[in-house]
Amino acid sequence: MSSTKQHIIFDMDDTLIHCNKYFDLILADFFERMTNWFQSSNITTDDVRSKQMEIDIAGVNKLGFASANFPQSLIDTYRYFSQLHGRPPVLEEEEQLFQLGLSVYDQEVEAYPGMVETLNVLQHEGHHLHLYTGGETKIQKRKIEQMKLADYFEDRIYIRQHKNIDALEKILRTGDFQRSSTWMVGNSLRTDVIPALTARINTIYIKQKTEWHYNLVELKEEPDNILYTVPALTEVPQIIANHGILTPQRHS
Template identity: 30%
Template sequence: MTDSELTTIGFDADDTLWQNEQFYRFTEREFAALLSDHGDHDTVTARLLEAERRNLGLYGFGIKGFTLSMIETAIEVTDNAVPAEVIGRILAIGRELLAHPVETLPGAAEVLSELSGRFKLVLVTKGDLFDQERKLAQSGLGELFQAVEIVSDKKPSTYESVFRRHGDGAARSMMVGNSLRSDVIPAIEAGAWGIYVPHDLTWSLEHAEAPLHAPRFREIARLAELPALLDALGHPS
């Protein structure tokens, strides 16, 4: 095995293997409607985004933190006068988010099935532990992974650790995902390949400039293109 031979591929979950952001967008619209007497949609959702940004270090990523940020925003925009029934509805729509059915993205199962016999596949996702475990179980994709890592954040050190534990180090690994900020850039900084698969909806806090000049950066339009990319890079097996 050469130093550059690819042995391990990490996959993001939300909006890479299954739909996720669209459910948040639906929830944001209902949340803004609940508070329409205190601001238009753009104003309310901008305040919500500010709260989410402030709270990431406290609550982390996921629906529970998002729900708490909605409650905080409701209190702020109403000057501490938010009715109890509005708080109750916010809690209810947070629970609905935690129970939404899993909708896998086109090509996800086929690509994972094709690659599972050729490479070590590792799911690397961040968010609420229970929610991510639920979605993985409902997706039917769990048996295709050799390992699953649900992490609090994705940094270069995260990928160094994950690919050392479950592979042959970052240099022989690849990370595939829809977030430049979380899936691609830190994986490249760790020494791995970073493959960007854009999604129509990506949370604004996950946006970043594409590392176009990084030798190990590639972009594909859809997940189904990954096997052909691997072949083109000289990693057929």
């Protein structure tokens, strides 16, 4: 057990609780509707998926994690294929898609395996736990309340619409963080790992089996600071306990 108390910053969505699988369920419904509506044009699910992904990522890059971005990406994809194939858009269908997109935020919150056990161990060991999540305050607060995450993070909760190096740096500069004893734990290479490495704090990358395309970017060079890549949240406490004893696993 490590005697040094660490500051451990956790991402929330798809690190502590499920998120992407709900978007995938909504997208499956969307793809089915689109291939039915445009049946005479022979568009495929892959055609729709590729265009929606392109539009969705462009929206996130511009607006951050705004709740309206996802449903708007469904409508914009629909309008793209409507124009491409000469099928006039139908207002009722657009309204259906907007409500379909918004429904992703009403899904039940479900913890990843080992979430409670992991946070309990780290809290018991006296580490300072922080929660740093991207999205709109109302939506993220609902998840936090349902999962009772304030029991672990108290007032050390940071909700940001844009989750990047600038946002992380502001958190680090305004808090009582020693970077050598601070960790970022998250599933996104883009919004968790790369900003943390740039800020020169220790990093644990939770590599999920399936990942949102937006999160998948390459590390351009071998990091100088500590980076572990692990498949499960439950490995985090042992890494923290062994900090300074074991040789870290680098991302490859």
